[in-house]
Structure formats: C-alpha cells, structure tokens
Amino acid sequence: MTDSKTPGDKTLSVNPPKTLSLKRPVEQSTVRQSFSHGRTKQVVVEVKRRVPGHEVKEPVPPRPPQPAPAQSAPRPAPQAPAPQRPAGSMLLRTLSDEEKDARQRALAEARSSEAEARRAAEEEARQRAQAAERERQEREAAQARQRQEEERRRHEDEQKRRAETVVRQRDEQVARPASPPPAQQPRESAPSPDQAPAPQPTQYFGRPAPSGPREFTPRPPMRDTGARPPRLDSRPPRSDAPRAPRMDASAPAEPAVARPVRQAPSANTTRNRSDDVDVKAAFRRPGLGAGPGRGPAPAAPKTPKVSNERPRGRLTLSTATGSEDERTRSVASFRRRVQRMTGHRASDAQKERVMREVIIPETITIQELANRMTERGVDVIRLLMKQGAMHKITDVIDADTAQLIAEEMGHTVKRVAESDVEEGLFDTPDTDEALEARPAVVTIMGHVDHGKTSLLDAIRKTKVVTGEAGGITQHIGAYQVTTPLGSQVTFIDTPGHAAFTAMRARGAKVTDIVVLVVAADDGVMPQTAEAIHHAKAAGVPLIVAINKVDKADANPDRVRAELLQYEIQVETLGGETLEVEVSAKTGHNLDKLLEAIALQAEVLDLKANPDRAAEGTVIEAKLDRGRGPVATVLVQRGTLRTGDIIVAGAEWGRVRALIADTGAQVKEAPPSMPVEVLGFNGTPEAGDRVAVVESEARAREVTEYRERQRRDRLAARGAASGAGRSLADMMRDLKEGAGRKEFPLVVKGDVQGSVEAIVGALEKVGNDEVRARVLSSGVGAITESDVTLAQASGAVVVGFNVRAHKEAREAAERAGVEIRYYNIIYNLMDDVKDAMSGLLAPTLRETMLGNATILEIFNVSKVGKIAGCRVTDGTIERGANVRLIRDNVVVHEGKLAQLKRFKDDAKEVVAGQECGMSFENYQDMRPGDVIECYRVEEIKRTL
Template sequence: MPQVRPPIVTIMGHVDHGKTSILDKIRQSDVASKEVGAITQAIGAYQITWKNKKITFLDTPGHEAFLKMRSRGAQIADLVVLVIAANDGVMPQTKESIKIIQESKTPFLIAVNKIDLPEASLDKIKGQLAEMEILVEGYGGNIVTVPVSAKTGAGIEQLLEMILLTAEMEELKADPQGELEADIVEAKKDQSCGPLVTLIIKNGTLKKGDLLMAQGVYGKAKLIRDDKGKSIDEAVLSQPVEVLGFEGLPPVGAKVKLAKGETVTATPKASIQPTKELSEEEKAKRLRIILKADSEGSLEAIFGSLPSEVEIISSGVGEINESDILLAKSCGAKIFGFNLRLSGSVKRLAEEEKIKIFTFQIIYDLLKQLEEMILKIMEPTIDRNVLGKAEIIAEFEAKDAKVAGAKVVSGRINRTDKVCLERAGQIIGETKLKSLKHQTRDINQADNGTEFGAIFDPAVKFQKGDLIIAWQ
C-alpha cells in the first residue's frame, strides 16, 4: 500500500556558493573539508533525520563541466534547493541550474547563503531573479526564499522547515511492498571490491541477495551500505545506498529493477567510445590521450569538457594498468588519470617505456593541463624565450656533415643554446649546435651581425633563407 516517503532534495547552484557547506551544517559533519580543493567532484547522497522526519539530499557539483550531473540530480529529485551566495548574486551556473529546474519541472526554493557577510544583499538577488522572471515572495511571486549562513548556522532550521512543508504539499508517496525501482546516482570501480553502485530507492524495498538489472547490466546485491558506510540488510524508500554485486558498471541515471526470472550473466564493461578516425594531418594537430577515471560520472564530466583537439585513444573507469602503458607506447599517447592512485608496478613500467602519466584530483587542473599541452602543439614556441636569430645564407659540405653558413640578425647564438629551424614561419626541426666557428676559429658565441658556420646535432635538413632560432 502506498505511503508517504521522505523527500529527495537536490542542492544546486554556482561553484563555491556554499552548497556542500550548507549540507555539512545540516549533517553536522565534515564533508566539505574532505572535498579536494573544496569542490564537490561527484554527486554525494546523504540522509538526515530532523524532527523525526527523514530527508535525502543530493549535492551536485557547481563547475560547468558537471552539467549532466546537475541535470541528472534535478531529474531524480522531488525538490531542488537553489543556493545563491548573497555576496555574488546570480552567476552563470545559477542561470544554468534555473534552466535545468524549469525544464525538469521540479519544485524548488531558494537558499541565499553567506548572509553573514557585510556585502550581502538579499534585495539585489531578488531583483536579479525578477529580471529572469523568477518571482519570489515579496516580489510578486510565491517562490520561497530562505536567507541562511552555512558558517553560523543562521536560517538552517527554517530551510529544513520549508523543505518539509514543500514536500508535504507535493504528497510524495510510494509502495514499500511494490516493485523495486531505484535511480543510479553514481557507478565506480573499486580496486579491491569491483563495481560499486550508488542508488536511491524510489519504490519498493531493496534486500540483500536480490537479483538486479539496470539497462542490460545484471548483478546481485551482495552488500548494501548506507550513507554512513554501515552494512545493512535492506534499503527502504528514498534511502541512498551503495550496492556491491553488479557484474559491470551500469550507466549513471539508469533505473534499477529486480531481475525476476532472468539469468545473471557477465556484462560487458560500460565504456565511452573513442573519437572518430582522424587523418594523419589532423592527428599531427591533436593531443592523443588515454583517459581513466574513478567513476562513470567523473568520466562523463571530463568528456563533456574536452577541447576538440584531444583525440581519445581509449577511456574507462578503473585503475591505470600495464595494458594502458603498452597501448600508450604503441599509439604515441599520454595517459591522464582522474582521482586515481598509481601502483608501483605501473610507475616502474611507465618509466621503463618512457610514457608520461598525469594524475589529477581536481577537474580544473586536468583541463588546464590539456589546454596548455594543446597550445604547445598548435604553437610550439609559445613558452620560449628567444635569445637570438640567425639567417642561413649558405651551405657547405664538410667531412661528415653539412655546415650552415649563417649571419646573426638579432640577439646572439651561443654554442650551448637549444635551437630550432624556422622556414616560412613554421618550425621544421629541433636540434643543438655541435660546432660553432667564425671563419676557421672555434667560438662559443656569435653576436649580432656576426657570420658563422654551424653543424647541427642531430642533423636537420636546411636551406638558404631558413632561420636558426636560439631559445630557452
């Protein structure tokens, strides 16, 4: 028989507006301080009890890379709390969150955080919202606005009161004895346990030992853990839990149901398909990478933010392994890992094979590194300090090498400098100076206006008119 179930509430808003801090204050825990860089990297699902009533919270990342996570959070939730910082006002991800809320038609209320700051302005925010046709109470509408401070705790109890009141008006009901239905919030591969799936019960009851299916991925609930990490025998309505026992990683956002009368078989690993095949000319302008992440949600967020110049050779959820190293070597790719640890054997093999592995715990840093590397490919001299330039005016044959006869046109050319050759504005080779002579005399440096002869090591093909550029 249907009964009232606890509300599922998504916290949304712009990055650093205090979403996790508000939830942290509600739970009187220390979640925010545990977040790397104080940024929520994946949806966290938690349940609290307040005045003998339960409320389930979803905390979604505010960075633009996590758009799909935020959208998914709104679709799963019964109610959205839109957090806006009183000092910043409406920001880009605030507008984006409002769009998601409106498209999903999810009821919402607004929590104006950081009201303890001297520059806080509630009226300014209400005015900004009115310009977007979001009419709050007192400004011609009925959308509830609650001023709060995650720092002092002011307004937190009023916020909880309004959440429960709004949920009561929505008449949320489900049948604990009915067919199981749950939403997958996150899926990740644990090195020791295997696939771990975070889900929230929307109908029915999940029991230990149940055979499950989620969009073609099967499993058995071998272990059920609540949001505090405690092992439990069953999960009830609106409860967020972590389940161990799926054969593979089901898609985030998929519905979980009981696999009645079906055979549980091994499921192919979920993965994101590599990008389309590129021509050799296109590949020369691309950064080839192998991408591994801790969860499907993280992988999805990174994929949605990758620059077009990145070519994905392979991607997946789970630890970076020896096979990734060998694949990178064969394809000339670099390896990027997000929120992963490297084993000693992988580090050793990477060193032996001279494969670069970049690992990150904050998505901003990963994307910034990619952008810098792409810029380097597109413009190799972007970070070089030019020390001098010389124009090649003649070429001679020496005993075992070709000699470039050149004249310094700016700066100086030193025998210890790194040099590159430029033709028609394009870098055609990188090399060093094996020999530097003025007439028949060995010299260490040729200054502006000086003519000299140079032998390159390694040898590069040059012609009259090319520029020798010394740089550091």
C-alpha cells in the same frame, strides 16, 4: 547322520527333511517358426514324458513363500538341547504373538502379490490375444488384397490375349490378298491335310479346350489399320526360345496347347526379362492368312508363357536358401504402393489441419517459422517462390513477410518485438491502497564555491567539505537526514563546476525538490542559470537559499533582482518561489530552510509502494579494488533487499550487501533511501535505471538486449559519420585532418561521473590545429593495460583521484610513459591546455628595420658579387632577413650573408652611410635595386 546313529528315534524336528522326487525324462527337439516378410527362427522344444503309473493330479495352487525368520521377526536365542523323549512322543514349539502377526502379514502380502501377478498375467494374455487377433485380421486382409490383385491381373491378361487375337486375325484378313503363292511358302509350312491332327488336350488355359477352330466375329474397326506400323517388340525370336509354327493357307488348325500350371520359381533361378520379351514377340507376330476362297483361319494358339520373375521382397538368408512357396505382398509394402499411386492424396485429405497462434519476432528463420506453424519447410519456401523470392530454409525473413506466410496458411499471428524483454520492468502502476508516505528527495544545486556542501554539512552536522580536494565538491553525494521535526529528508549534493553538467542533470531528474544555493556576495553565475534550466526541464519545484548573508558585502536584494531575468520571482517580490536567507557558517535560518522543504513536500504529497519489486536510479558508480563494482542507488519505488537480482543498464548482479550513507550495512532499503549496492558483475553507467527481476535468466536476457542496442548505436554512429558523404568531402576532411595535431590521453577516474565530466571537458578543448583525443577512459586504478595502450599510441596517462598499481608504475618506467595524477579538475584542464598549446605552431611577426639602395656591383674573386649600397632609412643589421625589390617586384627573399663598412665587418649600418652587402645563395643583383631589411619574431600561441 541322525538316522544312522539313532535308527529308533521317531522325534519330529522343526526343519522337515528334504523331499525326494524323480525327475521326468526330457527330450529336446528343434522347430522352425515362420514369420512375415520371409523371416524364420529355430526354437528348442522340450518334451516331457509321463512316467507310467503316475496319475495326473489336479494342479494345486502354489503356496505363498514363507518369509525367512530373519525378515519377519528377530531370531530367538539359542536354546539348550531338548531332553530325550520316550518313543512315540512329539515335541512342538508354540509360536509367539509376534511371529504369528509376522506370518499373517507375510501371508497377506503374498496373497496380494499373487493376485497382482495374476491380474498382470491376465492383462498380458489379453493384450497378446488382441495383438494376435489384429495380426490375423491384417494377414487375412493382405491375403484378400493379394487374391484381388491376382484376379485383376488374370483378368487383364485375358483381355490382353483377346485383344491380341482380334488384332492378329484382323491383320490376317487385311494381308490375305497380298499373301505369296503356295510355291513361295517357306519350308516350315503346316502339315498336309491328309495328315492326322494331333490329339486335343483336355485343358485350355484352365478350361476345356475347343474341339475345332473358333469362329471369329469381326468388330467394327476402331482405326485405320491399312498402314499399321511395325511393332517395336516384333523382332525375331531367340534361338533358345520356343518358336511358334507358321501356318499355311491349306493347313488345318493346330491343336491348342494346354497352359502349364505356374510353379514357384527356384531360389537359384535368375530372372530373365529378355526371354519374356522374345516369347511375347513370337506370339504377337501376325499369322499368315488362308488361301483364297477359304474361310477365316483359326488363330494360332499361344505357347505357354514361361516367366522366371519372382515377387519382389526382402532378401534374407532363409529366402535365398529355402524353397518355399510364393510369398505374398506384405501390408506395409501394399500401403507404400498405394501411397505412391495416390501421391499421398488420401493421407493429406484425412489429415486435419490445426490452426495455431504463431508468435513472430522482428526477424525469424524460415525453419523456425515452419516449426512454429507445424508446417513443412518446403511449403513455406513454395509460397515465397510464388511471391518471387528465392530462399533457403536457413534464411532470415522479416516480420511482415512471416506474417503474410502464416496468414496465407490460415494461422493467426501475434507480433512481438525484441524490446518486449523490457516490458514490465519499470513504471508498473500501483493501487492507491498500497501507497505509503515516503521521504522527500532534495537536490542541492548552484554555482561553484557558493556554499552548497557547507550548507549540507551544517544541516547534517558533518564536515564533508573538509575532505574535498581544493575545497570544491567534485563528486555527487547522497545522504539521508532526520530533521528536528522528526521527518526524514534525502539530500543529493551536486558539484558546481562547469564540467559536471551531466551530474547536475541526473540530480534534477531523480529529485522531488531543488534547492538553489546562491551566494549573496556573488549573485547569479553561469552554473546558477544552468541549475535553473535543469530544474525547469525536470518540472520540479524550486526553493532559493541565499547563502553567505553573514558577510559584510552581502546583498540579498541583488540576488532577487538578478533571478527575475530567469523568470524566478520569490515570495518577497510577490512570487510563488520560496526563498530563505541562510548562513552555512553561522547556521542562520537553517531551521526555516528545513521547514520550507517540509512544507513543499507536504504540498507534493509524496507516496510510494514499499511492498513491491524495487526500482531506482544509479546516482554514482565506481570500481573498488577490494569490493568490486559499487553503485550508489537511490531507491524510488519498492524495497531493495539483500539477495535480490537487479539489472542496471547492460550490467546485472545479485545484491551481496547494502551500505547506508553512514557506512552501516542494512538488510533492506525502503523508498527514497540512498544505498551503496555491491554485487554487480560490472560497473554500471551513472544515470542507469535499476530494477529487480525474478530470475537470472531474465536478467541475462535484458542485459544482452541492451548490450546489442549499445553496439548497434555505436555502429550506427560510425556509419552515420561516414554515410552520405561524397568523395570531395572525404578528400577535404583528409586534407584538413592531415595538418591537425592530436594530443592522445588515457583517462582513469575514481567514479563514473568524474570520468564522464573530464572526457566531456577534454572534447571541448582544442581548435582546428590541435585537439585532445581520449583513447580510453574508465573507472578504477591505472593498470598495465592502460600503460601498454599509452606506449603504443604515445599518449599520456591521467589519473583523477586514483593511483597506478605497482606493476603499472614499473611498466611505465620501462616504457617511458608519463603518468600524471590530479585531484582537482582545474589543474587537470590547465595542464592539458598547456600541453596542447605546445603543439600549436607559433605566430610569426615581422619587424621592419630599414631600406637600402644598390649603387654599384663589385665582382670579388672567391667571394662573388658585392653590392655597394647606401642606407636610406632605418638600420641594416647583419644576419637579418632581406628582400630584393626590382621595379616594385620582390625578386628574392633571403638572409644577409655579409655586411661591411669599408674593409671591416659591421654589425649594423645606420641611415645615410654606405656599406657593402652580399646575399646567401644569390648573385643576380643590379644597380638601382632596393633592399628591405626586417626581423621575424615568433609569438607562442595558447588555447
């Protein structure tokens, strides 16, 4: 447009015009490329013709691409059109510094990218050249191996032909005396001597043919050929196969036939093995010997061997349709053939065995063992078969067998057990430099209603005892108290009821000091003695607190004397056990008790390492409807923090919150501090040890192992109860259990310790006739599943300090299931005993009334026999039980049907009077029989 409108304008513009060029003519053609394994490919080749008159210039290196202005620098604002310049003038725009820098950077980047591309191209070309060189070397090696193979085959064929010729001539010499006369020769005899022989060919198997018959030098016979058996392949030739001419004794030697050059078989020609066999059979037939007196006849020449066999290879479209030359054996095919011939001996010999350290658990599969040794599974099975054990690769073997196999194969073995997953969880030793002082853990123990909780309330200045049902402690509690001296002491309060033995045992295990509370007005009781035994078993020091000294009937000396029976000698009596007379009601000597605790803690020198993973023990566990599983944990070592992953028994979780005994949330719990832990995925068992692990995977591994151990223990317990018992024992148990009655129960409690105590107490209730059977026990409120289980089993649901959900109550009303609530363990046990007592059979007691003697028997129509009797002793009552005694032998027991005095019915007849009596369903009465009259009373039994 510009040129047409302003033809005289010579002004240069910033954007140069498009360069005009002439494209060179291009011709296309196809070329077929050949590859190994008979593969071909057609490619299109473009041929560019050079235009005459154009000279070939030196290649100019490509200019680096100019970056777009939008990428290098901001686009300048549009300017006003340039003013018209006179002809011949030039308008150039000066580049700014930023544009120059951008262009310099673009040029530098282009040069670096070009250099990098050049290096990559050179590296790629070098790799292609190396690959081509390797292919050429492999191809030359394959061709050399093929030539060697062909030469070897040719040499074998030549030796075979020579051997056949020698054998045939030897057979002709042996068979010459037995040859038939000339008259009996077949019609297909050799030509007469006067006939001119055929012209000799110029080639004989690749070399000049002999001019006459060859001389044969016999070799010493290798074996007896007199009785040579017929050859398997010496059958008559086929009609379409070339026949070998038979020779006569007078026939001259036939001319040698030139062997034709082997040609490549056609793709459409099929391989015919029968023709090859026939040709071989025709050449292997022994020729007829010459007549007597003649010399050895020359061997008959072989007919050319025509073989349609093709070399084996991969069948492709190109090989099926093409007419190429004979293909050679590939390198891979030759390698496979060598491996088949050698049986992988060469590769096994060159393979270097790697000896490994094999980790073997308690049980392992054969496949896993082979993988860990990097051996073949069949080799492992072979070694097991040598030991007389037949296994599959998926079978499981024990650690001893696996160790023998691994050591037999030369590997080293490291035995590990399944319990190793718990290794390092607990009791890791600490250095003395890391230990710091920690508060003492004191457990309050003693008999029920001796003032344990009241004493702890007086120390803490709280009123926990007022919140306990029935005024007795039924839960284990943990508190941390600051003494007037400024030191901290952790107290653990245990119940004193006989059912809470396990709680007291747990409290004694986790404590440092035991404070034995004994009431001065009551003395040493059974649970007091039990607490002494727990303290001795735990090996912890004991402090005796004689409580209730403010009462009028208090006698502390009696308590000291009774403690001597249990080998407890207090300081007042010259012993080493500290004892303090206190009063929880008045607060008497509470400061002395705290001083005694501080003194004993100082002697023990209690220390722990707070800068490590926390370890502790579950004091109590419960299931809260709003917060989920809650466990009261006493931290013994380390510091427990929010967010730690903890494991307790078969449960694990991440700490979501830590709540102190005061109800406040804390971020961490140092040693000797009791806290409530939220975050468990299930309710742990009371007494389980708690440990912090590094990851969730480790926590799952430990809990799964512990769950398996728990199932195995339950299975072993069930198997042990039925193992080793004879059939007679099982029948006796079945007979005894048939008459035993069971009282089924479903127990739900607020905390794990209470449920454990209730179940343990119920198992001890009962006798040989009736027993309590706890179908299910758990922590938490009563649910619909509990009601369903009770309905199916006819059980009673017992709730201890828990209530049923609304749905559970409605389901219980519909199903008629009884739900009983308790908050005092005494009442629960008493009600269960009363209910079980109702299942007991009552005791029958006989009371003798009197005796009578039969004087005469009367037959009354429509009534039967009536016995006329005289009462000799006591009283006879109507409807009482009677026995009929004849000759001092009881012949009948039953009830008295009628009792008459004269014609009237009598209620009773006293001694010395006569009466008439009849029995129910019995008529065989005789004069002289004695009748005993007695009454049966039922007495209710109790447990």
